[in-house]
Amino acid sequence: MAEVGAPVTMNDVARAAGVSTATVSRVVNGRYGVSASTIAQVRSAIERLGYESSLVATSLRRSRTNVLGLVTHSFQSYTAEVLKGVMQALSRSGFDLIIYTNSDLYGTYSEGWEQRHLTRLSGTLTDGCIVVTPWGEVRSSTPVVVIDPVRGSTVPSVTADNLTGAISVVEHLLALGHRRIGFIAGRSSLEAAWSREEGYRRALAEAGVPVDLALIGRGDFNPDSAGPLAHALLDRPDPPTAVFAASDGMALKVLEVAKDLGLSVPGDLSVAGFDNIPESALAEPGLTTVDQSMYRLGYEAAHLLKSLVSGEWEGRRRIRLPTSLVIRGSTAPPKSTPGP
């Protein structure tokens, strides 16, 4: 088999069955008002030719497609977790899922990707879309749910309770005896990045530790952005005894840099992240982090979108999910100051 000629169209079926395309369409869609014998003829032609309706043509003509979309920039571990949750929520829901990704990883073309893809899909293909970590506010003619929206967004969304999560991990470091705690921030337009930094500041303030701006590096969640920042922090004459990075990807990069510099973790330096991606458990030592269950973010987003599309949503349109601290081997009391 493999590659065969032109695709079989409804027209081909109509000719083969000796009826009009309108009739074929009725049979395919199970509409009433077709005689049993005609149905049989058409069915047999469909079978014989291996006809399958074109998703594109159907969705251009119809308003409802029963396909939901998910738009994401890159494809990383956390995206995979999100997807698993989405698939679970959509299981046997009657909705299929289309995921659209552009191939330009980390490229300059990327800015505004989410809006472009969203518009191109939601014109006709999908009944609604989930957008993962967009660069800006999004708008669409069909329902949208954003996972990790930008700060100030008014679109329906699902986020982790980033503030509480960040507070808990910084409190953990403080309890171990750390006082000089570095921070590597994420892309500041995102509400998640803002809340994680706010949590860092609040936890320090609460403990009476002044915030030292020299200990804050400005990353963008991209692991590579954390390399130079970690170097800058650790090369200081008065380096921090612990570094909290706003994402696991960046924290793992800090781990690498520390190794390069000959620092042992957690002996010389404690490191903590945020997200709990699978790689964090596998790191050596395991990374202390905040679990935000990307699976649940995906699940809740899909559930919300499904309800919005069906027009049966009653509850709040901005969902915030709890986080939990995951303590692993990368954090310990600082060398000079034994823990309390």
Next chain:
Amino acid sequence: MAEVGAPVTMNDVARAAGVSTATVSRVVNGRYGVSASTIAQVRSAIERLGYESSLVATSLRRSRTNVLGLVTHSFQSYTAEVLKGVMQALSRSGFDLIIYTNSDLYGTYSEGWEQRHLTRLSGTLTDGCIVVTPWGEVRSSTPVVVIDPVRGSTVPSVTADNLTGAISVVEHLLALGHRRIGFIAGRSSLEAAWSREEGYRRALAEAGVPVDLALIGRGDFNPDSAGPLAHALLDRPDPPTAVFAASDGMALKVLEVAKDLGLSVPGDLSVAGFDNIPESALAEPGLTTVDQSMYRLGYEAAHLLKSLVSGEWEGRRRIRLPTSLVIRGSTAPPKSTPGP
């Protein structure tokens, strides 16, 4: 912002700019033969209205879309790995990727899903498709690459060297001193399942150990299918001292069952799998398995598809990738027979 009215069409832009849709189309697609002033007008209208061409309408009209498709039934850890490889291969290639999944996990609707989805997409939406672990042979009017084809398939495909991989893991168990080695097979129509079983048989034969059919359970790669089979094997009066499952998902299920039965692994029972999914490293004890780099399978499949679509493929159309044995804590010498 959020949800706004009807989507902006090319017609809207044409009216706003005072030109025909043909002209707007030319500007959008950068065709020659439009005056500079008209281009400026149209551009400004596009900007003002926030127009983005409809993927569906465009692909219905055009033969080439620069979108590749990936069709998969469910969405699991190995799918995520495959996707990462695919995305890497497509990075900056000019091709976008659409992933299509149906929501009916493990449902009866599933049989033949891959052909249905493939046909619906490849009619017009995509220039070519990757199909992951199909149920049967596939055909399409555009290029297809199958990851893990059925046995006897003639479609371009990418597979791990399952035979060699299975031999290596069984040899590992034999070297530890095991002689009664159980096997839980995968869905037999798949070439991967067949080769893994063949490897099991050959390694035993090579070692002069007769194959005991009572020690072979027939699963289907779905983890749940392995539960009853593991029970049956371990409840025997003469249970095997080791079980090799044809996939990690099934092997992890065997681990669970062993725990339920009060058997310690690897003390009372050795367990090995195939695939090396992330969960296997996290299991307690870590699962001995065969790494088949799903990432590379995805990467090679995308690379092959890209070349096929561009019509510039020269090499072989059936790619087989090497595997490697990963020894972790779940395998050890059997209790009664110390290792050699």
Next chain:
DNA sequence: CTGAAAGCGCTTACAG
């Protein structure tokens, strides 16, 4: 340089 018209594969009133 620009527009009117046909058509991609479907669905849906509208006639009959």
Next chain:
DNA sequence: CTGAAAGCGCTTACAG
């Protein structure tokens, strides 16, 4: 119960 025709949003010869 069935078909001819219009139209979903685009692109592309074909005229002018």
